[in-house]
Amino acid sequence: MKIIIVGAGEVGYHIASRLAFENKDVVVIDKSVDAIRRVTENLDVQGITASGSSPEILEKAGIRQAEILLAVTNSDEANLVACLMADMLSPATRTLARIRNAHYDQYHGAFKTAPPHINTVINPEIEVVKTIYRLMKIPAAVDMGELVEGRVKFVGLRLDERSPMAGVRLKDFASMFGQTRPLIAAVVRRQELIIPRGEHRLEVGDLVYFICENDRLKETVALFDKTIIPLRRVMIVGGGRIGERLAKCLEAECIHTKIIESDLERCQALSEAMAKTVVLHGDGSDQNLLLEENVGDVDVLVALTNDEETNILVSLLAKNLGAGTTITKVSKFSYIPLMSTIGLQKVVSPRLSAISSILHDVRKGKILSAISVLGEEAEMIEAIALETSAITGRPLKKISFPKGAILVSIIREDTIMIPSGNSVVEPGDRIIIFARRQVVHKLEKMLTVKLEFF
């Protein structure tokens, strides 16, 4: 399968790395010599130093044989032109563009039918705002995602000593908590990802990833001795595109919101666009300003400036001054594992979210959705069990799953089941699998066709 990626920035690089790892033929195009050098030196991909929106270059990269073109440069316009050219040269190639300008939001669907016929338009900022919003709802949640059209949530929570689950073996869960027991997919202990079996015990300090139905979320979270409280006051530091989007979304819910932005012109634009939100001009890392604006009383502080280091410092400062929880935007992947050690539990990354939606799109057909967990360590995959795939028609204990993957739940019509060794997946069931990055491509193969068909 040949894939052309236009743009070798952080997003392009990481997608290329994932796809090359899964043995796909990847060609990366970028104007910057250094970016191409970084990609070709570290990954098994082909690099072309040129503009990806040039038809000549796309031709050279082999657009006619390519199955997918991913346009993920920093410029919306360049991405659009690349897709337009690709559509002209090779209409059969599926195209995907990252377009972040909010003005295009309404027209994502129109791109599909009218030229340039972009099959998928992703705007990671929409996704990030959704994630921030979900994280606000459960103050204790570190990570949260939606599956099965939002009917199922997967949540990452830190286990503390007050929870009745601490120290309990997984196989005793059923007798202790009955029907409300959480479906535990993975545990992160001391930066290490563990896929727990029945014999494992949960320890205090573990980050527990579980799945539960939307309606049961409250009860399940209660098991962790955490509550879902209604939001009242939010402070946003950084009034960029994401900040504006989030503020608008909060305004609609009548939540008291303040935005701090350092650029005066931008402040004016924001105040023009907002009705009730308080727009403040100033530096988010200025302690006096935070105190003046009563940072100690806010439920959530969201740090969304374009500078990661500022975001981290603002969050730490706000915590110190008594803010309820903080959500920090971090784009550099190397920082993400550090965040929990410095006490910042809730982290969002637009790039990561772009990567996971793009990967999901690349795998379209077999997999309904895929959410990256823990940076890029693992993925939560939702798929439909096909009749031809190796997973159906036999009890699970007779199916050899790749090591590092676990079937978390089976959804048949409206019921969500916790699988046991004797459960049988039937064709048409939706299944949710948690898998380490290394085995994703094996899993993908397994979900499509039985080996005998080859």
Next chain:
Amino acid sequence: MRWQYVGNIIGILVIFIGVVMLVPLACSLFYDDGSQMAIVLSMGCAVCAGLFLFLVSRRSGIEYISPREGIAIVALGWTAIGFFGALPFYFGDAVPCFTDAMFESVSGFTTTGSSVFTNIEGVSKSLLFWRSFIQWLGGMGIIVLSLAILPFLGVGGMQLFKAEVPSPVPDKLTPRLSDSAKILWYVYALISLLQVLFLMGGGMGLYDALCHAFTTMPTGGFSTRNASVAHFDSAYFDFVFVLFMVLAGINFSLHYQLLRGRTLIFWRDSECRFFLLMCLGLTVVVTLDLYGNVYGSLGSAFRYASFQIVSIVTTTGYATADYELWPGLSQLIIFICMFIGASAGSTGGGMKCARLMVCFKYCYRELFTLIHPRSVAQVKINDAVVPDHVLKSIMGFLGLYLLLFAVCSAILSAMGVDMLTSLGAVASCIGNIGPGFGTVGPVDNFAHIPMLGKWLLLWCMLLGRLEIYTMIILLVPEFWKK
């Protein structure tokens, strides 16, 4: 540096060398030439040592090989391969001591073609076959071959590939390395097969045709005859050899493009055009120099001149004439040819045409900016700008190449070897050519060089084959620091 990774992959390479010894073993059984035991013993040693290394350093799946590990694997791997490749010569009593066996083996794998055998025709057929076969393996590269056939190396393969084929113009044929490696080997094998057919068409036996094709395509130069190609003394064979030496000196990705229907690619590619025109130009000059002086007819002057120029410039090293008897100008041209080398991405050695072209163009640009101080000019090859880091690395390469040539020939002459021989031997070994000047000329061999000198020269061969940086970096203390 994670030594278990390095050991593990070198273990695999050594096992691989042990396994390919089945080829000379089959040859030995076929001719019943008495070398069976030596080959079986060497196979046993290589496979056992390789397995031992592999098992001792077993690891749980390589995810990433750092550039430093890549260099260590390639540099030490080639040394290990040279060592185990030497065992058949040693056990087969083809040489008096192990140094000679190692020299012959490294000379083979690096496609140099310098020999210590005083009487080649006295050595058993299977050992001579092995000698040619290792040149064929070394030509396109052991690592490239293992990337093509051992898919599990693919993950960290890029670092290994870069360390073995540090071409100044990096171009992958396909997005994935293992596919590119496969294509290169298919093309290589295809042209080799073509040459075997051409040689057999001219009446050469299958054995000789195979052995010579195995040493032409990698621009190696080992022959099964004492007198090298001169033994056959036929204009047809000379022509076939010249043709295939030129093909071997051209970037193999161009062959692939030719096979895919781009017929004018040899002329369109500026490096290839430079290489072909240079071969032609030098041949004309040498022909005119020889005509009347050495050879009476223009035809034979052209025949010998073209063969010798192509043989040296592609770094093959076959001989049909003793160029040491030629006039001064011709000898000097041959000496300079030793440094030029073939195209980048070919199996030839030397400095490579691409680097020299970049160097010339860079010098011209410097002169140009002296005349137009405010001009913005860039060095271009094939209409593409050569990036600054490549430019710097090429200049560094050329400087280092000449420096090492000077230092090594000084060391060699300090061991009591005369000046002309020292210069010739080192130029020939660093350039992976074969014959040198003085007492190591085209009709002589390297048997009389002192033992330490042989080790120095075989290090020079590895230096040249892995294009200086990969090998010399092992001598830099910084490399070994944690």
